[in-house]
Amino acid sequence: MxxxxxxxxxxxxxxxxxxxxxxxxxxxxxxxxxxxDVQALSEDRVVLSTGTLYGAxxxxxxxxxxxxxxxxxxxxxxxxxxxxxxxxxxxxxxxxETARLQKLVKAAQLRAVEERT
Amino acid sequence: xxxxxxxxxxxxxxxxxxYPRRFREEFTGEMQATFAAAAAEAAGRGRLSLVTVxxxxxxxxxxxxxxxHLHERRKRDMDAQTSSPTxxxxxxxxxxxxxxxxxxxxxxxxxxxxxxxxxxxxxMPDWRYVLSRRILIACVSLFPLGLGIGWFKRWPRWSYxxxxxxxxxxxxxxxxxxxxxxxxxxxxxxxxxxxxxAIGVFALTMGVLLLAARAWRPLLSLxxxxxxxxxxxxxxxxxxxxILFGLIDHEEDPVLTVFVFLPSLIVLLGxxxxxxSATKAQRILAMLTSLALAIGVRAAxxxxxxxxxxxxLGVIIFIPALLELLPPADPSRAxxxxxxxx
Numbered sequence: 001m002x003x004x005x006x007x008x009x010x011x012x013x014x015x016x017x018x019x020x021x022x023x024x025x026x027x028x029x030x031x032x033x034x035x036x037d038v039q040a041l042s043e044d045r046v047v048l049s050t051g052t053l054y055g056a057x058x059x060x061x062x063x064x065x066x067x068x069x070x071x072x073x074x075x076x077x078x079x080x081x082x083x084x085x086x087x088x089x090x091x092x093x094x095x096x097e098t099a100r101l102q103k104l105v106k107a108a109q110l111r112a113v114e115e116r117t
Numbered sequence: 118x119x120x121x122x123x124x125x126x127x128x129x130x131x132x133x134x135x136y137p138r139r140f141r142e143e144f145t146g147e148m149q150a151t152f153a154a155a156a157a158e159a160a161g162r163g164r165l166s167l168v169t170v171x172x173x174x175x176x177x178x179x180x181x182x183x184x185x186h187l188h189e190r191r192k193r194d195m196d197a198q199t200s201s202p203t204x205x206x207x208x209x210x211x212x213x214x215x216x217x218x219x220x221x222x223x224x225x226x227x228x229x230x231x232x233x234x235x236x237x238x239x240x241m242p243d244w245r246y247v248l249s250r251r252i253l254i255a256c257v258s259l260f261p262l263g264l265g266i267g268w269f270k271r272w273p274r275w276s277y278x279x280x281x282x283x284x285x286x287x288x289x290x291x292x293x294x295x296x297x298x299x300x301x302x303x304x305x306x307x308x309x310x311x312x313x314x315a316i317g318v319f320a321l322t323m324g325v326l327l328l329a330a331r332a333w334r335p336l337l338s339l340x341x342x343x344x345x346x347x348x349x350x351x352x353x354x355x356x357x358x359x360i361l362f363g364l365i366d367h368e369e370d371p372v373l374t375v376f377v378f379l380p381s382l383i384v385l386l387g388x389x390x391x392x393x394s395a396t397k398a399q400r401i402l403a404m405l406t407s408l409a410l411a412i413g414v415r416a417a418x419x420x421x422x423x424x425x426x427x428x429x430l431g432v433i434i435f436i437p438a439l440l441e442l443l444p445p446a447d448p449s450r451a452x453x454x455x456x457x458x459x
Contacts, residue, residue, distance in 0.1 A: 051182070
């Protein structure tokens with residue numbers, strides 16, 4: 001059984017952490033693929049440096065939100081690369097953060113509608 | 118990969134050296150590979166793109182490195198609290214890296230052989246005097262940085278060079294003040310009474326520093342570090358020997374001879390041996406042997422008074438190292454360890 005996780009105290013996530021978790025949600029990725037994906041997901045707004053990326057990955061590994069995994073793009077001949085994957089806990093955190101953001105957006109949209117009427 | 122991308126990747130590898138050791142061991146290879154991939158792709162788009170990638174890394178780098186060190190520090194504190202003493206590696210016997218050795222050694226080089234060589238041939242022309250002063254000031258200004266890094270990294274062995282200099286300077290000021298204010302006399306006092314007062318003041322200063330370190334939480338790691346290996350404090354004070362043999366009486370020794378240069382080189386080698394030695398006994402032996410040899414060479418060159426200074430310095434240096442020879446405390450009567458974060 002996964003250890004209990006105090007979700008509210010872990011939220012909100014920083015933008016970089018949110019995008020890293022989001023990038024890993026479809027499946028494992030190696031560092032460079034995460035960087036590229038985060039850039040694409042944020043429409044070029046969040047461009048991670050390697051320092052920021054691996055600093056965040058280290059913390060996520062220690063928190064147990066991310067684990068090491070086999071690189072899906074490794075073909076056996078290329079230099080060995082390490083990939084990262086979401087853990088169940090990481091997925092729960094990502095879901096909770098997404099729900100929190102959705103609530104914020106819903107509240108903002110509701111207020112916008114009220115102002116129009 | 119283009120030559121420009123290869124070049125910046127090499128520079129990037131140098132920047133990685135400033136991350137904490139555990140972080141480096143875990144991520145250096147990956148970070149380098151990721152940066153190399155980013156640099157190669159950027160270089161394919163043009164120089165401007167490559168420059169942008171480099172600037173982004175440089176912009177983030179200081180903050181990320183500081184964060185990584187703070188994170189490691191917190192983690193070490195937590196590990197220290199949770200691990201049992203029996204599972205800890207033997208303290209004080211860790212091997213220093215070459216970079217750490219250099220960090221602890223360069224003050225010996227500066228105040229020793231470099232200082233001696235800069236002073237010759239004598240008299241110095243103005244430009245050389247100004248240049249040597251500037252080099253000295255620039256290097257001495259790095260001492261607070263060494264102390265700061267030493268404190269931040271919980272006083273590794275190399276950092277005691279910087280602490281020793283601070284302690285020697287502090288003791289020097291106190292001794293000078295005692296002579297000028299309390300006794301209202303200058304340096305015309307006989308040598309040995311002066312020396313006894315200097316030793317007493319030094320021991321007092323050292324005691325006050327350690328008591329302050331024990332009582333004041335930001336310095337507690339210094340107290341614990343000295344308690345687990347007293348020779349480290351001796352090594353800090355050993356820098357005094359480096360300074361002693363770098364100070365030359367030019368009027369009497371206007372020509373650079375082996376009797377002038379060799380002692381400072383011997384002290385430098387002694388410091389090197391200390392930093393690279395694995396056991397406390399080897400470290401004490403490295404300092405004792407080199408100090409005795411240096412005094413011997415100076416005395417052979419006709420400077421017998423160095424024997425007196427050397428003896429005083431020897432006592433000062435080996436007061437803390439001798440504490441290492443005390444029998445270990447009875448574990449059953451030992452107090453529980455002091456918690457850093459309590």
